[in-house]
Amino acid sequence: MKIAIKHFLFILVACFAFAQANANDTIIVHKDARVDVLAEKQAAINKMTSNMTADGLFKGYRLQVLNTRSRDDAFKLKAALLENFPDQKVYVLYQSPYFKVRIGNFVQRTDAEDFRKQLSAYISNPAYIVDDIIEYIPQAGEFQ
Structure with a gap:
């Protein structure tokens, strides 16, 4: 009797699986527009x-x-840079035994390259673009 019930359940499950496999029904999903936002x-x-x-x-x-x-x-160079570029921040870092003078906070490398061209007219030393942690406050709506 137990074997007959197992066979019956097996056949029943197989029929439902077969019926699902041959279904030609189309499923329509209605997506809420807020999902895209x-x-x-x-x-x-x-x-x-x-x-x-x-x-x-x-x-x-x-x-x-x-x-x-x-x-x-x-510090003399820092003062000169602040005088010529008051809208940019100038940083003096000390990494023993060197003092490094850096200017600007650029999110994009292209912005740093553009400013380097402006800067070359004021200083004789070459300026190098370096990766750094910058001070940056995203504008309202910039990342929305």
């Missing part, structure tokens, strides 16, 4: 966070203008 917002968030460090700071570029052992030279 949500996907776009998530893509923007992913793009923004890919440029962020674990601390919430942004990866970007700066121009390194000077690498010297003289503290006075570094």
